[in-house]
Amino acid sequence: MMKKLCYNMFTRKKKGSTILTKRSPIKIFFAVQNALFLRELNMRFSSGKLGIFWTFFEPFFQIMIFIIIKMGMFGVSTNGFDFAVFLTLNFIVYNMFKNIVIKSSNAFSANKALFMYKQVKPINTVLARTMLELFITSIIIIIFLIIGFYFGYDIAVGDLVMVTLGFIFLLIFSFSFALLLAILNVFTESVGRMIGFLMTGLMFTSAVFYTVDMLPHSIQQILLYNPLLHFIEMIHGYYFVSLNDNYVSYIYITIWTLSLLYLSLWLYQKLEKRIISL
């Protein structure tokens, strides 16, 4: 009476009764990405009205403090560009990188519950957070442009195309680095703790407060190993007509970006299933 259908009982094959219209993978990808992006946006701004306020005014206060310190200690700069604009630009670039990496590094654990929806893959959550940071950065840029324009700062862009390319280049670099850290963060707790130190270190060694040209030769030689410095040097080099990108090695940052992208994607596809079933 008991029918045990076990061990290779591949007998009758019956076609499925109803054939549902299946969505194409690319459609699913965009639907998921769209849903996650709006969810992240909602999460960030639904924590009260102050959530919106701090997102946009935190960088503003941060930049104000550094401008006041710099002006107080060294006086008004006379290098042929407006130091306030210089510092603002550098902080926007640096903050974009920092926020993508920090917000993405715990994207897997924060969105763990979403992996019960089959179509949500861990990488979608990192991509969504990267896109959200890009979106916030864009709004911050617009806010600062309005402020700068209103108060009569010299906000003219030297080479808009190259500045935009610099941002896109940095975006790919940030995403690759963020994905790598997010994966490592799953398996070793220490990564999450190190990110804070790393970011503080990078703030002082990435040409945020200076251009490479202002540094003594011996220090230049060391700091030029830092890829983030090249990105920031490139962006402000093209933003201000009086600055240049002579110290930027495009080969160096391309190698960094491609290696990180390859490594993180390679690790990701190896470990995706383990991340889902955390």
Added chain:
Amino acid sequence: MIELHNVTKFFQTKTGKKYILKDVSLMIPSDKNIGILGRNGAGKSTIMKMLGQIEFPNYGTITSEKTFSWPLGISGGFVGNMTGKANVKFVCRLYGKSKKEMSEIISFVENFAELDNNYFYMPIKTYSSGMKSRLNFGLSLSFDFDYLLIDETLSVGDARFKKKSKEALLKKIESCQILLVSHDMGTLRELCDAGIVVNNGQMYYYENIEDAITEYTEINKKAG
């Protein structure tokens, strides 16, 4: 049709590997409502998730051309800061629903979940656990899947809501199948045609749920 091909699944624990499945090959026919039985910790929920392809075997493959829901009874996917409505919208977007479909689903869920005092428009973190499960249950009923995955908790809400949700589920399974993990033999008899018994790293398929229940009772007797 769900095909398991040499599937091995284990969890790494401090004392070694704990096997849920050891080299299991099995064919689960379509058009059957299936109950999954097994003792506590045998791996019923893990197996249900593997069949639904949101958990993966260590070795072997599980293939099916069917679509599966997310596991019902788990409401962890909701964001506390977002309103009930915003959370429902999120799931609609995940499944690529159009604006029209989305508003239909929203009004269905709102009616079904019966959240008083406009709770539907308040953040999820203000909900009681019963309200959360009602929302989740209503939500999963408003999508079309080949299989609904249900984990234990059919018993959401008070007696009246229980009756209502059971009726809704019975109506729903006219057009789809379920994979049900439960310890309640009454529910299994009522909803399932066939059964899977999980025991000692093996899983067995029974065409009749009664046979599965008999086998499960025997396993329990042997274990004392």
